Amino acid sequence: KQEVTQIPAALSVPEGENLVLNCSFTDSAIYNLQWFRQDPGKGLTSLLLIQSSQREQTSGRLNASLDKSSGRSTLYIAASQPGDSATYLCAVQTQGGSEKLVFGKGMKLTVNP
Amino acid sequence: NAGVMQNPRHLVRRRGQEARLRCSPMKGHSHVYWYRQLPEEGLKFMVYLQKENIIDESGMPKERFSAEFPKEGPSILRIQQVVRGDSAAYFCASSRGSETQYFGPGTRLLVL
Numbered sequence: 001k002q003e004v005t006q007i008p009a010a011l012s013v014p015e016g017e018n019l020v021l022n023c024s025f026t027d028s029a030i031y032n033l034q035w036f037r038q039d040p041g042k043g044l045t046s047l048l049l050i051q052s053s054q055r056e057q058t059s060g061r062l063n064a065s066l067d068k069s070s071g072r073s074t075l076y077i078a079a080s081q082p083g084d085s086a087t088y089l090c091a092v093q094t095q096g097g098s099e100k101l102v103f104g105k106g107m108k109l110t111v112n113p
Numbered sequence: 114n115a116g117v118m119q120n121p122r123h124l125v126r127r128r129g130q131e132a133r134l135r136c137s138p139m140k141g142h143s144h145v146y147w148y149r150q151l152p153e154e155g156l157k158f159m160v161y162l163q164k165e166n167i168i169d170e171s172g173m174p175k176e177r178f179s180a181e182f183p184k185e186g187p188s189i190l191r192i193q194q195v196v197r198g199d200s201a202a203y204f205c206a207s208s209r210g211s212e213t214q215y216f217g218p219g220t221r222l223l224v225l
Contacts, residue, residue, distance in 0.1 A: 034213065043204060044156075044216040089156070098161055098169035100146065101214060105155040
Protein backbone atom coordinates (compact mmCIF):
# COMPACT_ATOMS: atom_id res chain seq x y z
CA LYS A 1 0.00 0.00 0.00
CA GLN A 2 1.42 3.36 -1.06
CA GLU A 3 2.04 5.87 1.71
CA VAL A 4 3.19 9.44 1.24
CA THR A 5 4.85 11.44 3.99
CA GLN A 6 5.63 15.12 4.22
CA ILE A 7 7.82 16.39 7.03
CA PRO A 8 7.65 18.86 8.67
CA ALA A 9 3.94 19.53 8.88
CA ALA A 10 4.51 23.26 9.12
CA LEU A 11 7.26 25.76 8.40
CA SER A 12 7.54 29.48 9.09
CA VAL A 13 10.30 31.49 7.41
CA PRO A 14 11.18 35.12 6.71
CA GLU A 15 10.67 36.49 3.24
CA GLY A 16 13.49 35.92 0.77
CA GLU A 17 14.65 32.51 1.97
CA ASN A 18 15.17 29.63 -0.42
CA LEU A 19 13.07 26.68 0.71
CA VAL A 20 13.16 22.92 0.31
CA LEU A 21 9.98 20.92 0.90
CA ASN A 22 10.33 17.18 1.26
CA CYS A 23 8.10 14.31 0.21
CA SER A 24 8.72 10.59 0.57
CA PHE A 25 6.76 7.61 -0.70
CA THR A 26 6.98 3.92 0.13
CA ASP A 27 6.32 2.27 -3.25
CA SER A 28 8.75 3.35 -5.97
CA ALA A 29 6.56 1.92 -8.75
CA ILE A 30 4.93 5.23 -9.64
CA TYR A 31 3.65 6.77 -12.86
CA ASN A 32 4.14 10.32 -11.73
CA LEU A 33 4.34 12.68 -8.79
CA GLN A 34 2.50 15.97 -8.48
CA TRP A 35 2.98 18.96 -6.24
CA PHE A 36 -0.08 21.04 -5.39
CA ARG A 37 -0.77 24.22 -3.54
CA GLN A 38 -3.89 24.70 -1.42
CA ASP A 39 -4.96 28.06 -0.03
CA PRO A 40 -7.27 28.12 3.04
CA GLY A 41 -10.82 27.22 2.10
CA LYS A 42 -9.89 26.76 -1.54
CA GLY A 43 -9.27 23.95 -3.97
CA LEU A 44 -5.94 22.58 -5.17
CA THR A 45 -3.73 24.21 -7.74
CA SER A 46 -1.34 21.94 -9.61
CA LEU A 47 2.20 23.32 -9.48
CA LEU A 48 4.36 20.69 -11.12
CA LEU A 49 4.00 17.14 -12.42
CA ILE A 50 7.03 14.88 -12.79
CA GLN A 51 6.71 11.72 -14.84
CA SER A 52 8.48 8.65 -13.49
CA SER A 53 11.06 8.87 -16.29
CA GLN A 54 11.96 12.44 -15.41
CA ARG A 55 14.33 13.75 -12.76
CA GLU A 56 13.01 17.29 -12.39
CA GLN A 57 10.61 19.94 -13.55
CA THR A 58 10.81 23.72 -13.30
CA SER A 59 8.26 26.49 -13.36
CA GLY A 60 9.33 30.00 -12.49
CA ARG A 61 10.71 30.04 -8.95
CA LEU A 62 9.70 26.42 -8.41
CA ASN A 63 11.80 23.36 -9.09
CA ALA A 64 10.73 19.83 -8.25
CA SER A 65 13.05 16.84 -8.32
CA LEU A 66 12.29 13.14 -8.21
CA ASP A 67 14.46 10.25 -7.03
CA LYS A 68 12.23 7.30 -7.67
CA SER A 69 14.61 4.63 -6.42
CA SER A 70 14.88 6.22 -2.99
CA GLY A 71 11.23 7.24 -2.89
CA ARG A 72 11.84 10.96 -2.50
CA SER A 73 10.87 14.23 -4.09
CA THR A 74 11.75 17.78 -3.16
CA LEU A 75 10.08 21.04 -4.08
CA TYR A 76 12.48 23.96 -4.13
CA ILE A 77 11.07 27.48 -3.81
CA ALA A 78 13.52 30.25 -4.61
CA ALA A 79 13.35 33.68 -2.98
CA SER A 80 10.16 32.99 -1.03
CA GLN A 81 7.46 35.66 -0.85
CA PRO A 82 4.49 36.20 1.51
CA GLY A 83 2.23 35.18 -1.37
CA ASP A 84 3.80 31.72 -1.26
CA SER A 85 2.10 31.11 2.10
CA ALA A 86 -0.17 28.10 1.63
CA THR A 87 -0.31 24.37 2.24
CA TYR A 88 1.80 22.35 -0.18
CA LEU A 89 0.69 18.82 -1.01
CA CYS A 90 2.61 16.03 -2.63
CA ALA A 91 0.74 13.22 -4.41
CA VAL A 92 1.79 10.13 -6.34
CA GLN A 93 0.04 8.03 -8.92
CA THR A 94 1.10 4.43 -8.45
CA GLN A 95 1.45 1.88 -11.23
CA GLY A 96 -1.52 -0.43 -11.18
CA GLY A 97 -3.31 2.06 -8.98
CA SER A 98 -6.09 3.00 -11.41
CA GLU A 99 -4.89 6.60 -11.75
CA LYS A 100 -5.89 7.55 -8.22
CA LEU A 101 -3.62 9.97 -6.41
CA VAL A 102 -2.25 9.15 -2.97
CA PHE A 103 -1.62 12.34 -1.01
CA GLY A 104 0.63 13.33 1.83
CA LYS A 105 -0.93 15.34 4.63
CA GLY A 106 0.71 18.50 3.38
CA MET A 107 3.09 21.10 4.72
CA LYS A 108 1.73 24.46 5.84
CA LEU A 109 4.13 27.21 4.80
CA THR A 110 4.08 30.70 6.25
CA VAL A 111 6.37 33.32 4.72
CA ASN A 112 6.64 36.37 6.94
CA PRO A 113 7.22 39.84 5.42
CA ASN B 114 -11.79 27.20 -20.95
CA ALA B 115 -13.62 26.88 -17.66
CA GLY B 116 -11.99 24.79 -14.98
CA VAL B 117 -13.58 22.00 -12.99
CA MET B 118 -16.84 23.23 -11.52
CA GLN B 119 -18.43 21.97 -8.35
CA ASN B 120 -21.70 22.92 -6.76
CA PRO B 121 -22.83 23.72 -4.29
CA ARG B 122 -19.73 25.22 -2.71
CA HIS B 123 -21.21 24.89 0.76
CA LEU B 124 -23.90 22.46 1.85
CA VAL B 125 -25.54 22.13 5.25
CA ARG B 126 -27.56 19.03 6.06
CA ARG B 127 -29.13 17.61 9.19
CA ARG B 128 -28.36 14.07 10.25
CA GLY B 129 -30.36 11.59 8.22
CA GLN B 130 -30.79 13.82 5.15
CA GLU B 131 -29.29 13.21 1.73
CA ALA B 132 -26.43 15.20 0.23
CA ARG B 133 -25.91 15.47 -3.53
CA LEU B 134 -22.65 16.94 -4.76
CA ARG B 135 -22.15 17.83 -8.42
CA CYS B 136 -19.01 18.05 -10.51
CA SER B 137 -18.62 19.23 -14.09
CA PRO B 138 -15.21 18.26 -15.51
CA MET B 139 -13.09 20.46 -17.70
CA LYS B 140 -14.01 20.47 -21.38
CA GLY B 141 -12.51 17.46 -23.12
CA HIS B 142 -11.93 15.52 -19.91
CA SER B 143 -13.66 12.16 -19.58
CA HIS B 144 -12.03 10.98 -16.34
CA VAL B 145 -13.46 12.14 -13.00
CA TYR B 146 -12.13 11.50 -9.52
CA TRP B 147 -13.64 12.27 -6.11
CA TYR B 148 -11.53 12.89 -3.01
CA ARG B 149 -12.49 13.70 0.56
CA GLN B 150 -10.55 15.91 2.96
CA LEU B 151 -11.48 15.42 6.58
CA PRO B 152 -10.52 18.10 9.11
CA GLU B 153 -6.80 17.97 9.90
CA GLU B 154 -6.25 15.11 7.46
CA GLY B 155 -4.96 14.76 3.95
CA LEU B 156 -7.02 14.13 0.86
CA LYS B 157 -8.22 10.57 0.46
CA PHE B 158 -9.28 9.01 -2.83
CA MET B 159 -12.88 7.89 -2.99
CA VAL B 160 -13.84 6.92 -6.53
CA TYR B 161 -12.69 7.14 -10.15
CA LEU B 162 -15.22 7.23 -12.98
CA GLN B 163 -15.33 7.48 -16.71
CA LYS B 164 -18.49 8.17 -18.66
CA GLU B 165 -21.16 5.73 -17.45
CA ASN B 166 -18.55 3.52 -15.75
CA ILE B 167 -17.12 3.22 -12.26
CA ILE B 168 -13.47 2.28 -12.69
CA ASP B 169 -12.27 2.19 -9.10
CA GLU B 170 -14.41 2.67 -6.00
CA SER B 171 -11.93 1.23 -3.53
CA GLY B 172 -12.02 4.39 -1.41
CA MET B 173 -15.78 4.63 -1.09
CA PRO B 174 -17.43 3.71 2.20
CA LYS B 175 -19.40 0.52 1.72
CA GLU B 176 -22.72 2.02 2.75
CA ARG B 177 -24.61 5.26 2.08
CA PHE B 178 -22.18 6.57 -0.56
CA SER B 179 -22.64 6.27 -4.31
CA ALA B 180 -21.29 8.01 -7.40
CA GLU B 181 -22.24 8.26 -11.04
CA PHE B 182 -21.01 9.96 -14.18
CA PRO B 183 -23.81 9.76 -16.75
CA LYS B 184 -23.42 10.10 -20.48
CA GLU B 185 -24.89 13.58 -20.25
CA GLY B 186 -24.52 15.95 -17.34
CA PRO B 187 -22.26 16.26 -14.33
CA SER B 188 -20.85 13.60 -12.08
CA ILE B 189 -22.84 13.17 -8.87
CA LEU B 190 -21.60 12.04 -5.46
CA ARG B 191 -24.54 11.07 -3.29
CA ILE B 192 -24.44 10.54 0.44
CA GLN B 193 -27.57 9.10 1.96
CA GLN B 194 -28.57 9.43 5.63
CA VAL B 195 -25.66 11.72 6.43
CA VAL B 196 -23.95 11.57 9.80
CA ARG B 197 -21.72 14.12 11.52
CA GLY B 198 -18.63 12.19 10.49
CA ASP B 199 -19.43 12.94 6.85
CA SER B 200 -18.62 16.61 7.43
CA ALA B 201 -15.65 17.31 5.19
CA ALA B 202 -14.52 19.01 2.01
CA TYR B 203 -15.26 16.93 -1.07
CA PHE B 204 -13.10 17.63 -4.10
CA CYS B 205 -13.63 16.57 -7.66
CA ALA B 206 -10.82 16.35 -10.20
CA SER B 207 -10.78 15.65 -13.91
CA SER B 208 -8.22 14.62 -16.49
CA ARG B 209 -7.78 13.14 -19.93
CA GLY B 210 -6.36 10.08 -18.23
CA SER B 211 -2.87 9.39 -16.82
CA GLU B 212 -2.15 13.11 -16.92
CA THR B 213 -2.37 16.06 -14.60
CA GLN B 214 -5.53 16.02 -12.54
CA TYR B 215 -7.22 19.39 -12.28
CA PHE B 216 -9.18 20.03 -9.12
CA GLY B 217 -12.38 21.91 -8.53
CA PRO B 218 -12.92 24.35 -5.64
CA GLY B 219 -14.60 21.69 -3.52
CA THR B 220 -17.91 21.33 -1.72
CA ARG B 221 -17.79 21.84 2.01
CA LEU B 222 -20.38 19.67 3.67
CA LEU B 223 -21.48 20.39 7.20
CA VAL B 224 -23.76 17.92 8.95
CA LEU B 225 -25.61 19.30 11.95
